[in-house]
Structures are given as C-alpha cells and as structure tokens.
Amino acid sequence: MAKAKSYYFCSECGYQSSSWLGRCPECGKFGTMQEEVIQASKPSKTAKGNATTGVSKPKPIHEVSTSETQRIPTQCAEFDRVLGGGIVPGSLLLLGGEPGIGKSTLLLQTALAIPGKRVLYVSGEESEQQIKMRADRINNGGETDCYVVSETVTQRILECVDEVKPDLLIVDSIQTICTEAIDSSAGSISQIRECTAEFQRFAKESGIPVLLVGHITKEGSLAGPKVMEHIVDCVLQFEGDRNYGYRMLRSLKNRFGSTAEIGIFEMQGDGLREVENPSEFLLSQRDENLSGCAIAATLEGARPMFIEVQSLVSTAVYGTPQRNANGFDFRRLSMLLAVLEKRCGFKLGAKDVFLNIAGGIRVNDPAIDLAVACAILSSNVDIPIPPRYCFAAEMGLSGEVRPVSRVEHRIAEADRLGFEKIFVSKYNARSLNKKRFGLEIVEVSVIEQAFRELFA
Numbered sequence: 001m002a003k004a005k006s007y008y009f010c011s012e013c014g015y016q017s018s019s020w021l022g023r024c025p026e027c028g029k030f031g032t033m034q035e036e037v038i039q040a041s042k043p044s045k046t047a048k049g050n051a052t053t054g055v056s057k058p059k060p061i062h063e064v065s066t067s068e069t070q071r072i073p074t075q076c077a078e079f080d081r082v083l084g085g086g087i088v089p090g091s092l093l094l095l096g097g098e099p100g101i102g103k104s105t106l107l108l109q110t111a112l113a114i115p116g117k118r119v120l121y122v123s124g125e126e127s128e129q130q131i132k133m134r135a136d137r138i139n140n141g142g143e144t145d146c147y148v149v150s151e152t153v154t155q156r157i158l159e160c161v162d163e164v165k166p167d168l169l170i171v172d173s174i175q176t177i178c179t180e181a182i183d184s185s186a187g188s189i190s191q192i193r194e195c196t197a198e199f200q201r202f203a204k205e206s207g208i209p210v211l212l213v214g215h216i217t218k219e220g221s222l223a224g225p226k227v228m229e230h231i232v233d234c235v236l237q238f239e240g241d242r243n244y245g246y247r248m249l250r251s252l253k254n255r256f257g258s259t260a261e262i263g264i265f266e267m268q269g270d271g272l273r274e275v276e277n278p279s280e281f282l283l284s285q286r287d288e289n290l291s292g293c294a295i296a297a298t299l300e301g302a303r304p305m306f307i308e309v310q311s312l313v314s315t316a317v318y319g320t321p322q323r324n325a326n327g328f329d330f331r332r333l334s335m336l337l338a339v340l341e342k343r344c345g346f347k348l349g350a351k352d353v354f355l356n357i358a359g360g361i362r363v364n365d366p367a368i369d370l371a372v373a374c375a376i377l378s379s380n381v382d383i384p385i386p387p388r389y390c391f392a393a394e395m396g397l398s399g400e401v402r403p404v405s406r407v408e409h410r411i412a413e414a415d416r417l418g419f420e421k422i423f424v425s426k427y428n429a430r431s432l433n434k435k436r437f438g439l440e441i442v443e444v445s446v447i448e449q450a451f452r453e454l455f456a
Helices: 077-083 101-115 126-140 154-164 189-206 227-231 330-342 366-381 405-417 445-453
Strands: 007-008 033-038 090-096 120-122 145-148 168-172 212-214 236-240 246-254 261-266 272-273 291-299 303-315 324-327 351-357 390-394 421-425 439-442
Touching: 033 189, 077 246, 077 261, 090 189, 090 227, 090 291, 101 120, 101 126, 101 145, 101 168, 101 212, 101 272, 101 291, 120 126, 126 145, 145 154, 154 189, 168 189, 189 212, 189 227, 189 303, 291 366, 303 366, 324 330, 324 439, 330 351, 330 366, 351 366, 366 390, 366 445, 390 405, 405 421, 439 445
Parallel strands: 090 212, 090 236, 120 145, 120 168, 168 212, 291 390, 324 351, 390 421, 421 439
Antiparallel strands: 007 033, 236 246, 246 261, 261 272, 291 303, 303 351
16 A cells, blocks of 8 residues: 655645745745645556547647637637637636636536537536536526536546547536545645646647636635646636626636637526626716716727726815725825826825726726826816716826827727717827717826816
C-alpha cells in the first residue's frame, strides 16, 4: 500500500512545500499555506491518456491546418458574443459566479439549445431528477440530445464520455470533482489543480470542448489555485445584483477572442432571456425630471450602452463629509471632486456626495467622467438636466474635457435612441461629420463650458 504523505499548498497560487511556511515564497502572501494528505505514488489513470492520440511530433507552423476548426454556436447571441463567436473545439472553459446567480441555468439552457450536437452534462451537486426538473422549466419538455449524469470522480466521468461520445462536456462544478490519484478531499487545492489538468489533457487529445463551473470565494475570486485560471483557455464571470433580475457575463480571459465584450441576460421563470438592447433597463423610466441625474454614453467591447448616473449632494450633518460610490471607482470620484473644487471653484469639500450607477452594474469607462461631474453639479445647484441630454467625455486633472475613443459609435447610438444633445470634447468633434447625425453635438473644452450650457 502506498504511503500517504502530507504537503502544504498555498491557497492563492498553489505553491507546494513539504513543511509549513508562514509566508508563501511564490506569491508573498501570509497565512495561506494549508496542509493536505496526498498519496504521491499512485499514478493517474488519465496520465496515460483516456483518449490517446499517439506521440505528438513537431511540424512546421505553416503545415498546421485550421480549416477543420469550426466554432460550435450555442444559439445564444449574448453567449457567443462573449466567447468570440462560439465554442472552440478542444477548448477548456471556466465559468465562475456567486451562488444562485444562474451559472447552472445558463449552461443547462445552452446544452438544451445546441442543435445537432450531443451534450453530456455532469453534475456533482445535483441529482439527475433535479436536473430534469430544471430542464422541464427551461425547455418545456422539448426533445434534445442532452445526457445527464450525477458523478464526482474524473475516471468514471471519462468512462461515461467514452460511452456517450458527446460533442460537448459540461462539468458542474470543478470544486465537487475528485480524482483517484490523490487522497485529499474534493475541493482541496491539489484536487482542483489535478482535476483541471486531467480535463485539459482530455480536451486537447479528444478535441471535445469542456465547460467547467467554478465557485468563488467571499472576496469574489475563483476558489482554488491561481494556476487553474492559467490552465483553462477561457475564464468567464457571471455576475449581477440579487435585487435586480439582470445578469452580466464577462470574459476575464479568452485565448480565442476579445475580453472586452459583455453579455446581458434577464433571469425569468423559464430561464435566462437575452437582452439585445441594454439601455432598456440601464435607463430609468420616470415621469418627473429630477436633479442629480445624467445620462452617459459608454462602451462595452464594440457595444455602445447608455447608463444613468445618479448623484446626491447635501450639507454634511456630521463633522466629516461622507463619500460613497456604487458602481463607480471611489478613488476616481474623489479625484473628480477635487478637480471640481480646485480648478472650477465649486465648494464641495464640506458636503456629502453620494453616487450611484443605475441598474446595479459597475462601469470602468473613463468616458462617463463628464456625466458624473454634471450629475454632481446638478444636485449641488438643484437644477435638473434635461432627460434628452447625454455625455461622452473624460475629465483631466486641470478640468479640461478630454476626447474618448469611438465617439462616432456613441453619437450614432444616441441618435438612434432619440437624444437631442450630446456633450463631447471639442478635440473629438474636429474629426466628426455632424451632418450624419440628427442630434446636436455640443463641443466643450473645460467643465465650466458644460456648466454654463446646462445651468446658465
């Protein structure tokens, strides 16, 4: 019988040590070394290859053929957009998100919708009956070529693959899967690392794409060693606010496409619905025109979106003024407030400032700086901004209004949605053909010009 050995693994980077260390020498984190029992002499069954293709031989790169590599469309435009056009054969994808956000629903809905493809859905968390109940709710009992199995051991999962011969393998989730090559419990660092490596070898050797579901920690990062994110070809993040029915799918890593795209879904009783026009829920529908609200034109990948920036400025009741930002970088808010006070003369140092991005999303595009500044000034002077006005510009530390990228796409989308005016940097407006658009383009070079145009 093989002798079990005890090793220490870093929970952040997966560094292995034979003794406990207070500080990981690989990533420099303190208190991250965890003990695990491993039977090192027991070989992995998949190391010999469950889907062997022989010994690989090097060949000139110009002789490598890619004509047969065609992406598998998921029949979900939002999912395909994030993936870069579909699932690449032989790829390994990792989908992470908070509990209950809809990861399993998204993948099961995808498995039931792909036409002409056989899908094997492996669940280590739910029984086959539970999966069938969700499938009936999503698919309304339609006939599909989808197979389900409740299994947690990689060796038996690959045996099911040999029996079913699917075109796509979905594993939910990697934290519940274990391999017989290691004696530690499922969800440990060594188990996650080895199981991910086994699925990677299987995907590359067989050409069958594998989709893994991953849990996240309370800090919001994927549970398991960091090397897991390096092994996979694509890392997707499924996120959203529980108070809203909308979910966003982001790509954190994609070897076969852009990481700037975003997919938006709405959670309904019969599954996830694609949201083709994100502005329909990011813009509030209100009858009264209130102060402190401004519309910003932002970009997510190649898609222009319009969001509502809400601000509240009031006199500080307590000694220290409060600053709070929801969906916007707090440090950038502090910078904009300092610019407005130092360069523009607006006295905001003794006032509470609260900022919120409507819809429960988080925006990092600097093109919403002008909208944020105008929303703060609108609340400060208590004068509303007309609802058909929007903004697309960045602000500098000297109070100047800076140009942003792809301003033509932002203006065209504003024109399509029926806005009357859009405020842009005058340096962007120099290269624009204003006759193409039906709305008025207001050129500003400093924040004072925008203030006079709005509140004079």
